[in-house]
Amino acid sequence: MTTLIKGGQVLSTTGASLADVLVDGEKIIAVTAPGVFTEADEVIDATGKYVLPGGIDAHTHMEMPFGGTHSVDTFGTGTTAAAWGGTTTIIDFAVQAKGTSVLSTLDKWHEKADGNCAIDYGFHMIISDVNDTSLKEMEACIDGGVTSFKMFMAYPGVFYSTDGEILLAMQKARETGSTIMMHAENGIAIDQLAAQAYAAGRIEPVHHSLTRPPELEGEATSRAITLAKVTGSPLYIVHLSAAQALAAVAEARNEGQNVFAETCPQYLYLSIEDMAKPDFEGAKYVASPPLREKSHQTDLWKGLRTNDLSVVSTDHCPFCFKDQKELGRGDFRAIPNGMPGVEHRMDLLHQGVVAGEISLGRWVETCSTTPARMFGLYPQKGVIAPGSDADIVIYDPAARQTLSAETHHMNVDYSAYEGLEITGKVETVLSRGRVVVSPSGFSGSTTHGKFLSRGLNQYLI
Numbered sequence: 140m141t142t143l144i145k146g147g148q149v150l151s152t153t154g155a156s157l158a159d160v161l162v163d164g165e166k167i168i169a170v171t172a173p174g175v176f177t178e179a180d181e182v183i184d185a186t187g188k189y190v191l192p193g194g195i196d197a198h199t200h201m202e203m204p205f206g207g208t209h210s211v212d213t214f215g216t217g218t219t220a221a222a223w224g225g226t227t228t229i230i231d232f233a234v235q236a237k238g239t240s241v242l243s244t245l246d247k248w249h250e251k252a253d254g255n256c257a258i259d260y261g262f263h264m265i266i267s268d269v270n271d272t273s274l275k276e277m278e279a280c281i282d283g284g285v286t287s288f289k290m291f292m293a294y295p296g297v298f299y300s301t302d303g304e305i306l307l308a309m310q311k312a313r314e315t316g317s318t319i320m321m322h323a324e325n326g327i328a329i330d331q332l333a334a335q336a337y338a339a340g341r342i343e344p345v346h347h348s349l350t351r352p353p354e355l356e357g358e359a360t361s362r363a364i365t366l367a368k369v370t371g372s373p374l375y376i377v378h379l380s381a382a383q384a385l386a387a388v389a390e391a392r393n394e395g396q397n398v399f400a401e402t403c404p405q406y407l408y409l410s411i412e413d414m415a416k417p418d419f420e421g422a423k424y425v426a427s428p429p430l431r432e433k434s435h436q437t438d439l440w441k442g443l444r445t446n447d448l449s450v451v452s453t454d455h456c457p458f459c460f461k462d463q464k465e466l467g468r469g470d471f472r473a474i475p476n477g478m479p480g481v482e483h484r485m486d487l488l489h490q491g492v493v494a495g496e497i498s499l500g501r502w503v504e505t506c507s508t509t510p511a512r513m514f515g516l517y518p519q520k521g522v523i524a525p526g527s528d529a530d531i532v533i534y535d536p537a538a539r540q541t542l543s544a545e546t547h548h549m550n551v552d553y554s555a556y557e558g559l560e561i562t563g564k565v566e567t568v569l570s571r572g573r574v575v576v577s578p579s580g581f582s583g584s585t586t587h588g589k590f591l592s593r594g595l596n597q598y599l600i
């Protein structure tokens with residue numbers, strides 16, 4: 140089966156050029172000047188559209204047990220919503236609970252995801268119990284294509300690791316060439332501030348943000364960077380939200396340390412003002428790190444331009460407002476932490492192009508090419524080139540749309556961007572050569588997605 144995508148502007152990290160793309164089976168086999176090929180089993184006219192590599196969302200949580208409940212998107216519903224939004228690969232987190240084995244955790248996540256995804260997927264491993272066995276099991280994870288490990292300086296008693304435990308895992312990462320991903324917030328200090336706020340009767344959702352000040356993200360980020368320097372481990376800061384943390388990352392990168400960072404659309408578009416909405420509506424925006432004052436957004440966009448922020452992921456972790464966020468009415472500490480977003484990342488970052496914040500090339504780079512390289516998937520993923528998987532998005536840059544829970548495909552009862560009007564819309568999506576989204580709707584299947592055994596971070600030398 141061959142597919143010719145003709146007349147579009149093909150995007151890469153360097154910008155746009157008029158070209159045709161020929162697909163045979165699951166692979167791209169040619170990218171040519173317009174008109175070189177005229178025939179194929181299926182011809183898609185992309186005139187006036189962008190043709191870009193499918194998005195790679197390197198930070199999602201489908202069916203994640205957390206906060207006394209589960210994130211509500213299954214691998215099936217979440218990957219279908221991702222496809223609707225132009226994302227053709229996710230990397231989700233398997234979660235080692237304290238007292239359990241890393242490898243049995245990995246088996247469990249394969250059971251949940253294998254045969255149940257609409258697009259291709261990989262895993263990172265969350266290490267929450269550092270001991271001799273789990274450190275050894277990191278090696279087996281890498282053999283199984285799971286080459287990055289998330290640790291937490293937040294959530295004491297749940298996922299939290301001490302500096303000593305982080306040091307041990309980082310030594311293992313250094314030894315194996317794998318990457319430590321860090322949730323960098325000083326959870327010990329935050330828990331004290333949160334307890335004080337609750338005791339004083341400050342129970343509303345906005346106090347989630349007020350008790351997690353940006354300085355405590357900056358401090359933890361600096362500490363993680365220091366531990367990475369001492370051990371020689373590559374470090375990737377997840378969901379960076381604060382100017383203080385970005386400054387620490389930029390300084391380390393200027394010194395040549397293997398430190399990388401991602402941010403998420405919610406930190407670029409939403410703020411603490413959303414968390415202060417009345418009638419408990421602020422609970423919709425409770426995630427960690429929290430939404431910040433708007434002034435941080437300027438720094439984050441700048442970080443995306445300078446590559447101190449290399450990746451945009453969603454941290455998609457949806458909990459329904461009605462039944463789940465409710466758990467924290469009367470105590471903001473009990474609101475499940477997480478927000479939906481896997482469907483909107485490509486659109487929201489394209490909106491950054493429209494607003495002049497980033498270039499077309501940076502859109503593709505931060506949302507597809509760099510995550511592919513960072514997590515050992517390039518050039519199978521992240522680029523439109525002969526030999527690469529035919530994960531392709533045809534994007535209409537002029538279409539207008541309004542984001543809403545009424546029209547989104549995520550399995551959650553609210554949109555964090557309700558009513559937001561944006562320019563640009565996904566028109567057609569191919570996942571390994573198969574059209575999964577088109578103007579006629581979703582034509583994929585939740586058995587199509589394959590597990591991706593990933594290599595090591597390709598930015599390391």
Ligand code: URP
Binds near residue numbers: 427456
């Ligand atoms: O609040 C968040 N971010 N929930 C998901 C878990 C995490 O820390 O990434």
Ligand code: ZN
Binds near residue numbers: 428
């Ligand atoms: Zn986190």
Ligand code: ZN
Binds near residue numbers: 198455
């Ligand atoms: Zn997360």
